[in-house]
Amino acid sequence: MQTAVNKEAYHELLPQMLCRHGLITGATGSGKTVSIKVLAESFSELGIPVFLQDVKGDLSGFIEKGVASVKFKEHLERVGVGEPDYQTYPTVFWDVFGELGHPMRTTISEMGPLMMSRLLKLNDTQMGIVYTVFKVADDQKLLLLDLKDFVALLDYVSANRKELITDYGMITMQSVAAIKRKLLMYEQDGLACLFGEPALDMADLMKCDHGKKGTIHVLNAKELSHNPSTYSGFLLWMLSELYEQLEEVGELELPKMVFFFDEAHLIFNQAPPYLLEKIEQVIKLIRSKGVAIFFVTQSPADVPDEVLSQLGNRIQHVLRAYTPKEQKAVRVAADSFRANPKFDTATIITQLGVGEALISFLDKAGVPKPVERVWMMPPKSKIGSSDEASILSNMKNDRIGSKYDSAVDRESAFELLKNRIVQKETEALEMTRSNKHQSKTRKRRTDTPMDKMLKSAATAIGSQIGRTIIRGIMGSLSKR
Numbered sequence: 319m320q321t322a323v324n325k326e327a328y329h330e331l332l333p334q335m336l337c338r339h340g341l342i343t344g345a346t347g348s349g350k351t352v353s354i355k356v357l358a359e360s361f362s363e364l365g366i367p368v369f370l371q372d373v374k375g376d377l378s379g380f381i382e383k384g385v386a387s388v389k390f391k392e393h394l395e396r397v398g399v400g401e402p403d404y405q406t407y408p409t410v411f412w413d414v415f416g417e418l419g420h421p422m423r424t425t426i427s428e429m430g431p432l433m434m435s436r437l438l439k440l441n442d443t444q445m446g447i448v449y450t451v452f453k454v455a456d457d458q459k460l461l462l463l464d465l466k467d468f469v470a471l472l473d474y475v476s477a478n479r480k481e482l483i484t485d486y487g488m489i490t491m492q493s494v495a496a497i498k499r500k501l502l503m504y505e506q507d508g509l510a511c512l513f514g515e516p517a518l519d520m521a522d523l524m525k526c527d528h529g530k531k532g533t534i535h536v537l538n539a540k541e542l543s544h545n546p547s548t549y550s551g552f553l554l555w556m557l558s559e560l561y562e563q564l565e566e567v568g569e570l571e572l573p574k575m576v577f578f579f580d581e582a583h584l585i586f587n588q589a590p591p592y593l594l595e596k597i598e599q600v601i602k603l604i605r606s607k608g609v610a611i612f613f614v615t616q617s618p619a620d621v622p623d624e625v626l627s628q629l630g631n632r633i634q635h636v637l638r639a640y641t642p643k644e645q646k647a648v649r650v651a652a653d654s655f656r657a658n659p660k661f662d663t664a665t666i667i668t669q670l671g672v673g674e675a676l677i678s679f680l681d682k683a684g685v686p687k688p689v690e691r692v693w694m695m696p697p698k699s700k701i702g703s704s705d706e707a708s709i710l711s712n713m714k715n716d717r718i719g720s721k722y723d724s725a726v727d728r729e730s731a732f733e734l735l736k737n738r739i740v741q742k743e744t745e746a747l748e749m750t751r752s753n754k755h756q757s758k759t760r761k762r763r764t765d766t767p768m769d770k771m772l773k774s775a776a777t778a779i780g781s782q783i784g785r786t787i788i789r790g791i792m793g794s795l796s797k798r
Contacts, residue, residue, distance in 0.1 A: 319360045322677055322692035323399055329692055331357070331631060333364055335680040336573045336610040339601065339628055343618055343651065344635025349673045350614055351376055353633055354578055355697045357612070358534050361576050362407045367524050367532040370578035371539040371553070378418075379700030380407040380534050381712050390696070393673065397693040405698050408527035410716050411709055413538040414512050414552070418709050420722045422537065423514045426462035427455065429555055434468075436593065437551040438500040447493045450486045451475055460731040464513045465505060467731035472498060474735055509548055515726045518556075520563050522718065524575055543581060550584040554597065557611070561600050564607040574608035582613035583620035598624045617647040618654045626654065630680045633694075636670035655689035663689055 322329040331340075344350045355377065358368045372378060383404040384390075394401060413419030426434065431452045435445040451471050455462050462468055472494055475482060479489040504510070526532050543549045557577065564574065579585070585597065601611060617637065618626060632655065639645045652664035655678050666676060670691075678689045704712075713719055 319364065320695060321356065321360065321679075322675065322690075322694050323397060324690060324692045325398070326690075329677060329679065329690060331360075331679050332682065333366075333573075334569070334571050334682075335630065335684065336361075336366075336576060337570065337605040337608065338630035338680055338684065339605065339610060340612040340631035340633070341618065341621065341626070341629040342612060342614045342633045342635075343616060343620075343637075344675070345616060345638050347672065348635035348637075348670070349675070349694065350635055352673065352697060352701065353635070353675065353694050354580070354612075354614060355380075355699070355701070356695050358576075358578070359407060359698055362532040362534055364572060365526050365530050365532050366572055367526065367535070367575045368578070369523055369535045369537070369556075369575065371537045371543075371580045373539045373543050373580050375538075375540050376703050377536055378409075378411065378704045378709055379702050380409045380536070381708060382406060382700040382704055384696075384698055384700055390701075394696060397673075397696070399696065402696050402698045407699055408529070408531050408533045408716075409712060410533055410535045410718055411538065411713055412535060414542050415508065415538075416511065416723070417538070418706065419536070419538045420713060420718050421511065421725070422518055422722075423512060423725075424517050424552070424555060425515065426464065426468050426513055427452075428517060428559070429513070429551075432593070432596070433551050433555045433558075436554075436589075437548050438497065438504060439547050440497065440500065443490075444493050444497050444500075446487075447472075447475075447489060447497060450482075450489060453486060454482070455731060460734055461729075463515055463728070463730040464732075465501060465510045469498065469501060470732045470735050504548075507545060509545065512548065512552065515728065516722055518722075520556075520559055522721070539580070543584070546584040546587070549581070553579060554585065554600075557600055557604065557609075560609050561604045561607055564609065566606050567608045568606060570608050573610040576610045576612065578612045578614060580614040582615040586620065586622055586625075594622060594624075598622070598628075601625055601628050617651060619647045619650045630684070630686060632676075632678045632686075634667060634676040636672075636674070637667050639668050656686045658688040658690065661691065666691055 319331050319333055320328045321331045342350050342353050351374065354370060358370060358380070361368050370377065383406055384402065385404075386401055391401075411419035412422040414422050429437070431445070431449045434452075435448050438444075438448075440448065451468070452462070454460075454475055455471055460467075460471060462471065475486075475489055476491055476494040479491075482489060523533075523535055539549060542552070557579075560575070560577070567574070586594065589597070604611065612631075613621060613625075613629065615621065618634075621629070634651055634655070637644070637648050637651060639648045648664055648667050651667055655663050655676065657663065663676065670676070673694055675692055675694055676689050677692055678686050681687055
C-alpha cells in the first residue's frame with residue numbers, strides 16, 4: 319500500500335500492521351486532511367471500511383473523480399510521480415442533525431452513565447445521580463431512549479428518593495435540578511436529536527460495496543465539533559460499542575475497519591483520570607477485535623503518553639515553533655520517531671512544505687522504521703468538498719436512508735411511567751367512588767410503599783405530563 323514517496327523509494331504502510339494504530343499530526347494547513355484522504359482511499363481499495371469525520375467540510379469529495387488542474391500537475395512534477403488513476407469511492411454520509419447526511423443516533427441506555435455524564439460535563443456528585451438513574455432503569459426494565467425518558471426518570475427518582483435511599487443511596491433534589499438544567503441547555507443547543515431510534519447499528523459501518531471496495535463513512539462534524547464534549551463523547555461511545563460488539567479475532571492480515579478520530583485533542587482535554595484509563599484500555603484491546611484507530615491532531619503532545627505508546631504508525635506534517643510551548647511540542651514530536659542519521663528530525667519538522675511529512679511505519683516484525691522525509695501520494699478522488707446536490711443524490715442511492723431517515727418513538731420509560739401513574743390515579747378515583755357506598759366505620763385501606771412511590775411521581779415527571787394526566791382523569795381531551 320504505497321502511501322508516500324521520496325527520491326530513494328516508495329514507502330508502504332503494511333496492511334497487517336494497521337491494527338497497531340496510527341497518528342497523523344501537523345499544524346493547521348499542513349496537509350493532514352489530504353493524508354487522511356489518501357489513507358482512506360487506500361484502505362477502501364483493500365476492501366476495508368473506513369469511518370472518519372469531516373470537521374472542516376472538505377472531505378466529501380470521495381464521490382467525485384479527481385481533476386488534473388495546473389496546480390495539481392505542478393505538484394505531481396515536483397513530487398516525481400505520474401497522474402493517479404482518478405476514481406470515486408463508495409461513500410455514506412452521516413449527520414447527527416440529519417442535514418447533509420443520514421441521522422446518526424444512539425439511545426440514552428446505550429450511551430451509558432459514564433459517557434452521558436461526559437456529554438453533560440457533570441461533576442462527581444451529579445455523575446453519581448446519573449448512575450443511580452441508570453440502575454433504577456435497569457432494575458425496573460425501563461428503556462431510556464431519548465431525553466424525555468431521561469428527564470422522566472430523573473423526576474421519578476427525585477420524587478421517590480426517600481423510598482429509594484436504602485437500595486440506591488442518597489439522592490439530593492439540588493443535584494437532580496442541576497442535571498436537568500444541563501439537559502435543558504443541551505436541548506436548546508439542538509443536540510436532543512442525538513438520542514432516539516433507530517439507533518446506529520455498527521454492522522452498517524462494516525460493509526463493502528459490490529465492487530469489493532470498503533465503504534467510506536463520512537460524519538459531517540462541522541457543527542457537532544462546536545460542542546467538544548458531545549463530539550468526543552459520541553465518538554468514544556462508537557469505539558466502545560465496536561469493542562463490545564465485535565468478536566476476538568487476534569492478528570489479521572487486514573483489519574475489519576479503520577476508525578479515524580479527527581481533532582483527537584478534544585478527547586483528552588480535561589478528561590478525568592478514570593476516563594483516560596478506560597480510553598487507554600479500549601485502545602489497547604480493540605486491536606484484537608480487528609479495528610485500527612488513527613488519531614489526528616496538531617501535535618503528539620496532545621495525546622497522553624500511555625495512548626501515544628500504542629500508536630505504531632506515524633505521519634508528521636510541519637509544526638510551527640514561534641513560542642516556547644510550540645518549541646517544546648516540536649521536541650516531543652521529534653523524540654517520538656526512531657532517529658535517522660541523515661538529518662536532524664527536530665529541525666526538519668519546522669521546514670516541511672505543504673504535503674510533505676516525516677513518516678515512520680512499522681515493519682513486518684512490528685518494529686518502527688527510521689523516520690523518513692517524504693511527499694504524501696496524491697489522492698485519486700476530488701480534493702475538497704462536493705456540492706450539496708451531489709451529496710443529497712448520493713444519499714438517495716446508498717440504501718441506508720430507508721433504515722435511518724425516519725425517527726421512531728416507541729414505548730419507553732416516559733410512556734411506561736405515565737401509564738403507571740394514570741393507572742394508579744384511576745384506581746384511586748374508583749376507590750373513592752366505591753367508598754361513598756360503604757360504611758363510614760369501615761377502615762380505609764393503607765397504601766403500600768409502592769403505591770406511595772407511584773402516586774408521588776404523578777406530580778414529578780414534568781408539568782406537561784402532569785397536566786395531560788389530570789385532564790385525562792377529569793374527562794377532558796388530553797393533549798399530546
